Amino acid sequence: MTEATPQSSEEEEIRADARRERRLISQALLSIGIVVVIVIVRELLLR
Amino acid sequence: MPVLNGVETAVVIVLLLCVLVGTLPVINTGLQFLVLPLHAFRNHYGKAVPYHPTVAVLIPAWNEGLVLGQAIDRLTQLEYPADRLRIFVIDDASTDDTPAVVAAKAAAYPGRVVHLRREQGGQGKAHTLNHGLDIVLADDWADAVLIMDADVIFARDSLRKMSRHLADPKVGAVTAYIAEGSRDRNYLTRFIAIEYVIGQLSARRTQNVGGAIACLAGGAQLHSRANLEAIGGRIPTGTLAEDTMTTFEGQLAGRRMVFEPHAVVLAEEPRTIDSLWKQRLRWARGNVQLTSIYRHLWFRPSTEHNLGSFAFGLAWFTILLLPAFMILAASALLVLLLLHSDIAEFVFRFMWIAAACIYLFSMLYAVQLDGRIGRQSWREALMFPGLGALLLMAIALFPWLFEAGLSDLGLALTDETRWGWAVVFYLWGPISMLGIWLARTVEPLPGGRFFAGLLLYVCGYGSLLCAITVDSYIKEWRHADAAWIKTEKIGRVDS
Numbered sequence: 381m382t383e384a385t386p387q388s389s390e391e392e393e394i395r396a397d398a399r400r401e402r403r404l405i406s407q408a409l410l411s412i413g414i415v416v417v418i419v420i421v422r423e424l425l426l427r
Numbered sequence: 428m429p430v431l432n433g434v435e436t437a438v439v440i441v442l443l444l445c446v447l448v449g450t451l452p453v454i455n456t457g458l459q460f461l462v463l464p465l466h467a468f469r470n471h472y473g474k475a476v477p478y479h480p481t482v483a484v485l486i487p488a489w490n491e492g493l494v495l496g497q498a499i500d501r502l503t504q505l506e507y508p509a510d511r512l513r514i515f516v517i518d519d520a521s522t523d524d525t526p527a528v529v530a531a532k533a534a535a536y537p538g539r540v541v542h543l544r545r546e547q548g549g550q551g552k553a554h555t556l557n558h559g560l561d562i563v564l565a566d567d568w569a570d571a572v573l574i575m576d577a578d579v580i581f582a583r584d585s586l587r588k589m590s591r592h593l594a595d596p597k598v599g600a601v602t603a604y605i606a607e608g609s610r611d612r613n614y615l616t617r618f619i620a621i622e623y624v625i626g627q628l629s630a631r632r633t634q635n636v637g638g639a640i641a642c643l644a645g646g647a648q649l650h651s652r653a654n655l656e657a658i659g660g661r662i663p664t665g666t667l668a669e670d671t672m673t674t675f676e677g678q679l680a681g682r683r684m685v686f687e688p689h690a691v692v693l694a695e696e697p698r699t700i701d702s703l704w705k706q707r708l709r710w711a712r713g714n715v716q717l718t719s720i721y722r723h724l725w726f727r728p729s730t731e732h733n734l735g736s737f738a739f740g741l742a743w744f745t746i747l748l749l750p751a752f753m754i755l756a757a758s759a760l761l762v763l764l765l766l767h768s769d770i771a772e773f774v775f776r777f778m779w780i781a782a783a784c785i786y787l788f789s790m791l792y793a794v795q796l797d798g799r800i801g802r803q804s805w806r807e808a809l810m811f812p813g814l815g816a817l818l819l820m821a822i823a824l825f826p827w828l829f830e831a832g833l834s835d836l837g838l839a840l841t842d843e844t845r846w847g848w849a850v851v852f853y854l855w856g857p858i859s860m861l862g863i864w865l866a867r868t869v870e871p872l873p874g875g876r877f878f879a880g881l882l883l884y885v886c887g888y889g890s891l892l893c894a895i896t897v898d899s900y901i902k903e904w905r906h907a908d909a910a911w912i913k914t915e916k917i918g919r920v921d922s
């Protein structure tokens with residue numbers, strides 16, 4: 381079995397994973413932005 | 428819009444409410460993905476610290492000779508202190524080479540791998556696990572117990588990413604992200620991969636936010652000793668969904684459950700509709716059983732746990748009752764069509780435009796949550812609702828294109844044909860479930876796999892899950908045999 385990584389590395393890993401969760405916000409904004417653009421295009425086509 | 432008298436108005440309102448109830452699953456999906464970004468702030472990382480408890484790994488195994496060796500090898504390669512991990516294989520009276528595989532691994536990793544043999548097997552996973560738990564908990568060595576399946580492959584950093592949450596004594600158990608990991612994927616495993624992204628990376632993060640977890644994945648659940656002892660030191664045996672019941676019992680005992688999205692565990696998933704059906708039927712029947720067992724829990728908020736919250740109940744019942752809701756909405760739309768076709772058409776378009784927006788938002792979001800799966804399975808993400816539902820969304824969004832297309836084909840809409848199309852459109856949900864039943868029927872026939880796949884792409888993966896849920900209603904209602912049916916695994920996951 382491999383040895384565990386050093387304590388400091390693991391602490392940094394936890395902080396990094398917490399930061400990675402922030403990506404959920406930009407991913408949500410991108411997804412909802414695309415939907416909004418499609419809805420606007422549809423409305424323009426309807427006119 | 429027509430002018431309605433009092434009775435007509437009341438009838439229309441009731442029918443509209445039925446349609447609204449029918450759209451609850453779509454609304455729930457939208458809410459799930461809208462709440463998801465909150466996990467950036469409401470998560471457990473603030474209380475996680477490096478923590479390496481002594482872990483007893485329990486692997487229930489019945490004829491797992493093809494996959495077990497690789498799983499054990501991978502466990503020995505985990506980035507985790509070697510002296511803090513022991514592997515217990517609970518051999519459920521296997522008749523293949525499982526005992527020989529375990530013996531070879533015990534010799535290769537002396538003191539690390541233990542073979543526990545049950546001479547009377549076949550009672551199911553919970554009984555097998557309890558055999559191991561009796562032995563592991565009788566000794567005070569283990570601070571925590573990792574329950575896993577014999578075929579799963581843990582990423583090297585996965586266990587320590589799970590155990591860091593157990594540093595918080597309020598946390599009773601942690602589960603990982605089970606990702607579809609077959610090296611030779613087919614259309615069905617790609618659909619399952621997307622389903623797991625939606626059902627885990629999205630739904631379980633949302634459950635983290637809400638403070639109530641529906642199910643710790645049976646393939647990777649790390650329990651603290653205290654949590655297991657609080658639920659009696661046993662895995663519940665009275666249901667087909669023992670992992671979900673264990674999850675509920677831990678939370679009812681006052682402990683928090685955590686989903687760790689960055690701990691990745693690869694699993695081999697079914698490659699045929701029939702084998703997927705058998706696996707999911709067991710899960711669905713288990714959920715029907717649990718709905719009854721915990722009937723005093725639903726929609727009753729408690730200060731001790733969040734299982735009784737409105738949001739959790741809504742998510743639970745929209746999945747459990749999805750086919751019933753679908754049929755209710757279709758029936759209400761049909762009656763509306765008979766009474767007031769213009770109102771029916773308006774409601775139909777509104778419903779499918781909303782569904783299109785939520786589908787697009789959720790799938791665009793889902794393919795970003797796991798880049799590997801997003802790249803491999805984007806076609807299945809696109810086709811998740813099925814070609815039929817996608818056409819309905821397109822028709823609702825761009826009705827003039829549909830009418831122009833029919834005219835070009837010499838099938839211009841008349842009052843009669845408009846009515847006929849409406850009936851087909853409104854009944855698409857139930858029709859798509861029948862299509863899935865047909866897919867399962869033709870699958871074993873010569874050339875049937877192609878047509879089964881074609882039907883799945885047309886009817887949608889959601890309809891497949893709905894059809895299985897309907898089957899679970901029928902089987903539970905008939906008290907059909909609930910014997911544990913093992914999902915065949917032959918080692919398609921690369922370590």
